[in-house]
Amino acid sequence: MSSIFFMILQVIVIVLVAPFFDGVARVLRARLQSRKGPPDFLQTYRDIIKLFKRSRTIPKCSHWVFRYGPYTLFGTGAALLAVMPITYGSGTLASYASDVFVILYISAMLRYIFGIASIDSGNPFAGVGGSREQMIAVFVEPVMMTSLLVVMLLAQTSNLAEIQEMVRNGEIGYQMPAFAVASISFLWAMYVESGRNPYDLAEAEQELQEGVLGEYCGADFGLAHAGLILKQFAMIGMFLSIFEPWSFENPFLALFLFILKAGIFYVAAVFIDNFGPRYKLLTSFRSNAIAAFCVSFVALVLYVVGV
Amino acid sequence: MTHVYLLYLLGCVVSLLLYKQNKIAAKVGFSISAIASGYGIFYFLMNLSGTDSFSLGENLLYNPTFSLDPLGNFFSFVVTLIAFASSVYAIQYTEEYEKKGSLAVMAALFNSFILAMLLVLSASDVFWFMICWELMTIISAFLICYNDSKASLKAIMIYLGIAHFGGMCIMAAFLLMANQSGSLEFSSFSSVSLSPVMGSIIFLLAFIGFGSKAGMFPFHVWLPKAHPAAPTNVSALMSGVMIKVALFGIIKFCLWLPVMEWWGLLIIVIGALSSLLGVLYALIQHDYKSLLAYHSVENIGIILLGLGTGVYGIAINSPTLATIGFLAGLYHIVNHAIFKGLLFLGAGSVLHATHTREIEVLGGLAKKMPYTAFAMFIGVMGIAALPPLNGFVSEWFTYQGMMQGALGEGIIPRFVFTFSVVALAVTGVLVVIHLKLYAIIFAGTPRDMKIWNAAKEVPFTMIAGMMFLVAGCFVFGIGASVVTENIMSVVTSFSGSYNAIPATGQIASPIGSTISLPIVAMVISGAMTLPFIIAVMMKANRTKPRETDPWACGFKYSKRMQITAGPFTGDLRRLMEWLFKSKPTVETDGYFGPVKYTDHPKDIWWNIFYQPIINATEKAADKIGCLQNGSTNMYSAYILGTLCLFLGISYIL
Numbered sequence: 032m033s034s035i036f037f038m039i040l041q042v043i044v045i046v047l048v049a050p051f052f053d054g055v056a057r058v059l060r061a062r063l064q065s066r067k068g069p070p071d072f073l074q075t076y077r078d079i080i081k082l083f084k085r086s087r088t089i090p091k092c093s094h095w096v097f098r099y100g101p102y103t104l105f106g107t108g109a110a111l112l113a114v115m116p117i118t119y120g121s122g123t124l125a126s127y128a129s130d131v132f133v134i135l136y137i138s139a140m141l142r143y144i145f146g147i148a149s150i151d152s153g154n155p156f157a158g159v160g161g162s163r164e165q166m167i168a169v170f171v172e173p174v175m176m177t178s179l180l181v182v183m184l185l186a187q188t189s190n191l192a193e194i195q196e197m198v199r200n201g202e203i204g205y206q207m208p209a210f211a212v213a214s215i216s217f218l219w220a221m222y223v224e225s226g227r228n229p230y231d232l233a234e235a236e237q238e239l240q241e242g243v244l245g246e247y248c249g250a251d252f253g254l255a256h257a258g259l260i261l262k263q264f265a266m267i268g269m270f271l272s273i274f275e276p277w278s279f280e281n282p283f284l285a286l287f288l289f290i291l292k293a294g295i296f297y298v299a300a301v302f303i304d305n306f307g308p309r310y311k312l313l314t315s316f317r318s319n320a321i322a323a324f325c326v327s328f329v330a331l332v333l334y335v336v337g338v
Numbered sequence: 339m340t341h342v343y344l345l346y347l348l349g350c351v352v353s354l355l356l357y358k359q360n361k362i363a364a365k366v367g368f369s370i371s372a373i374a375s376g377y378g379i380f381y382f383l384m385n386l387s388g389t390d391s392f393s394l395g396e397n398l399l400y401n402p403t404f405s406l407d408p409l410g411n412f413f414s415f416v417v418t419l420i421a422f423a424s425s426v427y428a429i430q431y432t433e434e435y436e437k438k439g440s441l442a443v444m445a446a447l448f449n450s451f452i453l454a455m456l457l458v459l460s461a462s463d464v465f466w467f468m469i470c471w472e473l474m475t476i477i478s479a480f481l482i483c484y485n486d487s488k489a490s491l492k493a494i495m496i497y498l499g500i501a502h503f504g505g506m507c508i509m510a511a512f513l514l515m516a517n518q519s520g521s522l523e524f525s526s527f528s529s530v531s532l533s534p535v536m537g538s539i540i541f542l543l544a545f546i547g548f549g550s551k552a553g554m555f556p557f558h559v560w561l562p563k564a565h566p567a568a569p570t571n572v573s574a575l576m577s578g579v580m581i582k583v584a585l586f587g588i589i590k591f592c593l594w595l596p597v598m599e600w601w602g603l604l605i606i607v608i609g610a611l612s613s614l615l616g617v618l619y620a621l622i623q624h625d626y627k628s629l630l631a632y633h634s635v636e637n638i639g640i641i642l643l644g645l646g647t648g649v650y651g652i653a654i655n656s657p658t659l660a661t662i663g664f665l666a667g668l669y670h671i672v673n674h675a676i677f678k679g680l681l682f683l684g685a686g687s688v689l690h691a692t693h694t695r696e697i698e699v700l701g702g703l704a705k706k707m708p709y710t711a712f713a714m715f716i717g718v719m720g721i722a723a724l725p726p727l728n729g730f731v732s733e734w735f736t737y738q739g740m741m742q743g744a745l746g747e748g749i750i751p752r753f754v755f756t757f758s759v760v761a762l763a764v765t766g767v768l769v770v771i772h773l774k775l776y777a778i779i780f781a782g783t784p785r786d787m788k789i790w791n792a793a794k795e796v797p798f799t800m801i802a803g804m805m806f807l808v809a810g811c812f813v814f815g816i817g818a819s820v821v822t823e824n825i826m827s828v829v830t831s832f833s834g835s836y837n838a839i840p841a842t843g844q845i846a847s848p849i850g851s852t853i854s855l856p857i858v859a860m861v862i863s864g865a866m867t868l869p870f871i872i873a874v875m876m877k878a879n880r881t882k883p884r885e886t887d888p889w890a891c892g893f894k895y896s897k898r899m900q901i902t903a904g905p906f907t908g909d910l911r912r913l914m915e916w917l918f919k920s921k922p923t924v925e926t927d928g929y930f931g932p933v934k935y936t937d938h939p940k941d942i943w944w945n946i947f948y949q950p951i952i953n954a955t956e957k958a959a960d961k962i963g964c965l966q967n968g969s970t971n972m973y974s975a976y977i978l979g980t981l982c983l984f985l986g987i988s989y990i991l
Contacts, residue, residue: 042868096715105869109868110864127853139724140725143724147781150901159901172764188850189737190851246889249878335756
C-alpha cells in the first residue's frame with residue numbers, strides 16, 4: 032500500500048513544482064529573444080492564481096465534454112504522471128498500473144478529450160487545432176511505438192517499472208545497439224509530444240495548436256494550461272524512466288532527483304524551440320517524422336537480426 | 339441449450355401467428371427474443387466450459403446431432419449477449435417500420451436469424467452446418483430488405499454475391515476435408531491426416547470462405563454497403579456477431595488441420611492490413627453507419643492478429659503463445675461485439691431522431707439526446723481502446739501475444755510480428771480520430787436547425803438496450819481478471835494454459851507483463867478528482883459562467899464557421915491521397931458567396947478486385963446468352979449432349 036502513497040505523493044509534488052520550471056523556461060526564452068520577460072521564475076504560479084479568480088465565459092453550444100474538459104485534461108495529465116515509476120519499484124501494487132500500453136492509451140485519452148472539446152467549443156480555430164493534434168499523433172505514434180517495441184522486446188516485458196530496473200541493473204542498456212538507436216528516435220518522439228516549437232507551440236493560444244484553449248477562460252483555462260504542462264512532464268518522465276533511469280533507492284531522494292532531471296530537460300528544450308519557425312504539418316513536419324521513423328526502423332532491424 | 343433454441347423458435351412462431359395484429363406481434367416477438375437471449379446469456383455463461391448436445395428425430399433421413407463444446411458455448415454467449423441488447427432495443431425502435439413492412443414477419447425473421455447463428459455454432463456435421471450457414475445469410479438479406487430502396491437492393495446483391503462466393507469456398511473446403519476423412523461428421527475431422535499441400539489448400543479455401551463473411555480485407559466491400567442498409571437492430575447483430583460466427587469457422591478449421599507456420603503469419607498479415615485499411619476508410623466516411631461498418635473491418639483485423647498469433651503458436655509447438663493468441667482473439671471478439679453493438683444502436687437512435695445518415699448536417703444533439711450521447715461517448719471510448727474500458731484489455735493481450743511471437747527465432751516471423759505491432763499502434767491512433775463520430779453528431783452548434791429542432795430523445799427500451807451494453811463496456815474492462823478466467827477455461831479446452839491471473843484483479847501475459855485494471859481505473863478516477871480538489875482549495879471563482887457565441891476573430895459567429903467531419907480529417911486525407919484517389923473540386927462564387935467543395939474518396943479495391951470480375955462476368959454472360967435461343971429442340975439437344983458427356987466421363991473413369 033505504501034507504493035500507492037508514493038504514487039499520490041509524486042503526483043502532488045510534481046503538480047506543485049511543475050509551474051516553477053515553466054517559469055524558468057519562460058524567463059530563459061525571453062532572454063534568448065532579447066525580451067525582458069517575467070521578473071522572476073514564479074510568473075506561471077501568479078498567472079494561474081490570477082486565472083482562478085476570474086469569472087468565466089463559455090460558448091453556449093457546448094455541453095459537458097467541453098465544460099468538464101479542463102478537469103479531464105488535467106486529470107489525464109496527472110494520471111500519466113501517476114503511472115510513471117518514479118518513487119515506486121516493480122512488484123509493488125502501484126507498478127501494476129505502470130505499463131507502457133497504459134501510458135500510450137492514457138495519452139490517447141488526452142487527445143480524445145482534447146479533440147471532442149475542441150469541436151464542442153464551436154470555435155473555428157479550435158476544431159482545426161484539435162485536428163492538428165490528432166495528425167501530430169499519427170506522425171509520432173509509429174516512431175514512439177517502434178522505439179518502445181524494441182525496448183520492450185529486449186526487456187521481454189511491457190511493465191515500465193521492470194524495464195526501468197533492468198536498465199538500472201545493466202541487464203539491458205546502451206551496450207545493446209538496438210537500445211541505443213531506439214533512444215534517439217524516442218527522444219525525438221518525446222520532444223514532439225511535449226508540444227514545443229518547431230512542432231507545436233504551447234504558448235500560442237490564439238494560434239492553431241492550442242486553439243481549444245481559446246474558448247476557455249478563468250479557472251478553466253488555468254487548469255487546462257496546467258494539465259498540458261503536466262503532460263509535458265509526464266512525457267519527459269517516460270523518457271527518463273527508460274533511457275536515463277539511474278536514481279536513488281530512497282523514494283524521496285528519487286523524486287527530488289527526478290524533478291531536477293525532468294526540470295532540466297523541460298528548460299533545456301527552450302534552446303531548441305527558440306530557433307527556427309514552426310513546421311508545416313504536411314511538408315517539413317512529415318519529412319522530419321519520416322527521418323525519425325527511419326532511425327527507429329534501424330533500431331527494429333537491429334533487434335530483428337539479433338545484434 | 340434446447341430450451342434457448344426452443345424459445346427463439348417460439349418467438350418466431352408466435353409473432354407469425356399474430357400476423358394480423360402488427361404492433362402487438364412486434365412487441366411480443368421481440369420480448370420473447372429478449373427473454374430467450376437473457377436466458378441464453380445465463381445458460382451459456384454457467385455452462386461455459388461444459389459440453390452439451392441433442393439429436394433431432396430419427397426419422398430425419400439420418401440422426402443429426404447438434405453439440406456445443408466450450409468454444410461453441412463462448413460464441414453462443416456472445417451471440418445472446420448482443421441479441422439481448424438489440425431485442426430490447428427493437429421493442430420500441432421497430433415502430434418506425436410499421437408502414438414499411440410487416441412487423442410480425444420482421445420479429446419472426448429476427449428470432450430465426452439469431453436461431454440460425456446459434457445452430458451454425460452447434461452443428462456437428464457438414465450438411466447442417468452449411469444449411470444453417472446459408473439460412474443465416476438469407477435471413478439477414480431479407481432483414482436488410484426492410485429498408486427498401488435502390489441502394490439497399492444493390493447492397494443486398496453485393497452481400498449475397500460475396501456470401502455466395504464464400505459459401506462455395508467453405509463448401510469446397512468441407513468436401514475436400516470429408517473426402518480425406520471419409521465422413522461428413524465433424525468428429526472425424528480432428529483425426530484426419532493430410533499432406534501439407536492438401537492441408538494448405540483446405541486452409542486457404544476455408545480462410546477465404548469464412549474471411550469473406552467476416553469482412554476481412556480484400557473481401558470487406560460488402561460490409562459498408564450491407565450493414566448500414568439494414569434496420570439498426572439487425573445491423574447491430576450483423577456487425578456485432580454474425581461476422582464473428584465466421585471467425586468461429588476459421589478457428590474450427592485451424593484446430594482440425596495440421597497447422598503450418600505460414601498460415602499463422604498469413605492470418606496476421608491479413609489482419610494487420612484489414613485493421614489499417616479498415617480504419618483509414620472509416621475515417622473518410624460521411625455516412626455514420628458505413629463508418630461503423632468499416633470499423634468492423636478494422637476490428638476483424640485486430641481479432642485476426644490475435645487468432646493468427648494463436649495459430650502460429652500451435653504451428654511452432656508453443657502452447658503458451660497459442661494460448662495468449664487465442665485468449666486475445668476471443669477477448670476482442672466479445673469486446674468488439676459489445677462496443678460495436680452499442681455504437682450501431684446509438685447510431686440507430688440518431689437515425690431515429692434525425693432521419694438522416696449524413697454526418698455533416700448534424701451537431702449539438704447532446705443537448706437533445708443526453709442518454710444517447712453518453713452511450714455513444716462510452717462506445718467510442720471503448721472502440722478507441724481507452725483504459726479502463728474493455729477494448730483496452732483485449733488490445734493489451736493482442737500486443738502481448740504479438741510481442742511474444744516477435745521474441746521467437748527466425749527473421750521473417752520477427753518482422754511480421756513487429757510490423758503488426760506497429761500497425762496496431764497506428765490503428766490505435768487513427769481510431770482515436772473517430773472522436774469526430776461523437777463530436778460532429780453531438781457536440782458544437784447544430785448545423786441544420788430544422789433537424790435539431792425536430793430531434794428528441796429516443797424511447798425507454800432503446801435507451802435500456804444501449805445502457806446494457808454501456809455497462810458491458812465497463813464490466814469487461816474493469817472486471818478483466820474475471821473475464822480472463824472464464825475465457826481461459828474456454829481456451830484451455832483446445833490449447834495450452836498458463837497462469838493468466840497471478841493475483842486477484844490482475845491479468846498477466848506468458849512473458850510476464852502484469853497489469854491490474856482495477857488499479858488503472860483507480861489511478862484514472864483518482865487523478866480526475868484531483869483538479870476538483872485543487873479548484874476547491876484554491877478557492878477558484880466558480881460562479882456560473884456567462885454563455886456567449888464562440889469567438890470568431892471579431893466577426894459575427896455563424897454556425898457555418900465550425901469544423902465539420904471532412905475537414906477534421908482533411909490533413910490525413912491529403913496524406914493518404916494515394917489510397918483514396920479522391921479528386922476534390924472547389925467552386926468559388928465571388929468573395930461573399932459560399933465556396934462549394936466536393937470530395938469523394940473511394941474504396942480503390944473495388945476497382946482493383948471487383949470491377950474486372952463484374953465486367954468479365956457481364957461479357958461472358960453476353961457470350962453465353964446465345965445458347966438461350968428459345969427453341970425447345972435446342973434445349974433437348976443440350977440435355978442429350980450433357981448426358982452423353984457424363985456417360986463418356988464415367989466410362990473413362
